[in-house]
Amino acid sequence: MNEDLYWTFIDIANGLLSGVMLGGYYAIIAIGLALTFGVMRLVNLAHGDMLVLAAYLAVLVLQFVPISPFITLALVIPVMFGVGYALQRFLLNAISVQSMERKGMSAGFGLMSPILVTFGLSIVIAHALLGGFASDARIIRNALSYSAVRLTEDLNLSTLRLIFFVIAVAILVALHLFLRRTHAGRAIRASADDAEIAPLMGIATPKINALASGIAIAIAGVAGVMVGMSRTFQPFDGPVFLLVAFGVVIVGGLGSIVGSLVGGVLLGITQVLAGTYFGPSAQLVAGYILILFVLAVRPQGLFARRR
């Protein structure tokens, strides 16, 4: 076999493999944003900061108890669920379109307010983290950082990425089943479809919105710990992950779990292949080119739900 051709093949195969793995991780970063928008019709600009908050939470736990970072999830998930639930129940529900109308404000206020409030929240979280942890770059150390799974002599996978991918797919499948098979999950979808009519089913929409937000932020928490295990992070890194999440959502389409995974995988493959051939600086550019391309060709995203 032609030596050059072989190495081209190996490069592409390696790129595709790690791109797919990266995609699972991207999907998990984005799904909370997509869920929040799908149900509450609000864009949580503090979404990225929620990831960073969760990463610092894991750091904090590990300072006291030397356990595997994966075990910190047992605390991170419920705490972040509580944060998401409380955020929606006590802050965002109070400034929703319906609440603004109640106060005699125009619907436009209700659309704008969550953007301003979550933007402010993003700043508050970043500064609180700065105050608590200083601006040093952190990483969640773990035994698997340099380990790889060898598929063939020249084809291999980062063990960490593989584990993240499996966790990501497991979370997406669990979320899909929850939304399809449970009363609470169907209530979330009903509110997303028609928030005015859902109460006629006996659904208390403020509580259901808070539940959806709790789930979204809990998943963001898992993503945050993954982020912290695979790269360094600082208090002001939130917007970086918000941008990744936007990218995935634009490519995959809002309101679709499959879309988040496919969007994540496409973005992951594009970035890794661009990195392989054009150097690390091409990664971001390639990602944005893909996003622009999708916006031009199919602005609703590849898997957008019909409206």
Add this chain to the structure above:
Amino acid sequence: MSISAPDQPALLTVRGLSAYYGESRALYGVGFTVEKGTIHSIVGANGAGKSTLLRAIVGMMNRGRAAHTAGSIEFRGRRIDALPTEEIVGLGVTMVPEGRRLFASMSVEENLVCGAFLPRCRAALGETLETVYSLFPRLADRRQQPVSQMSGGEQQMVAIGRALMSSPELILLDELSLGLAPIVVDQIYERIAAINRRGVTCIVIEQDTERAMRVATAVSVLLEGRVVLEGDPDELGRERVSAAYFGLETAGKAAGPGG
């Protein structure tokens, strides 16, 4: 239960109900009662306040400055006018909204199951589902079909079925015939009669006054936010009802023909 009145109170009693959208007023002191087991028709021209009245009963007018009501609404002797919609539904009142408003991303069965969200309904879910399918056999064949692919008549059946899933005692039906062929409307009203025979009280809004009077055991005519005529449709007769509908008769008192 603490109702000590010797004779059974009406299922629904509305007294002095006014409704506002912001500053503009839609209902002016509406009062009427609905007896258990009846089909009560509310007729009136466009903008007379029919839909507002139904929305007020299920708590959808409690929206602060955007919309609010004054007056009282009692269901089985209990004030419900300040309750949120989901609690009113919990007590046994529900509505089939104008334009059907199905959950568009869901199948027929998912829409129906959504209707049984209340904890008290979940236990009997399988049974209620079978009841709905026996009332609308056509839906049983299309359980897994997305509702967006169905005809208007079939969608209306899903909307009625979904409302029945909460096992209501009182069901409000807003413009069932909107956009449907007359033959389909006949079938739908035949089903409403069947539902009523099962003991569910109905309040019906219907554009077609003749049909409204044919299906109903009681009729109220709304004119510009006020009840101007009410009674037994057979005793009132079609001419008096249509006179009231057009504002030629007020407060049940006959006005001269030709006005």
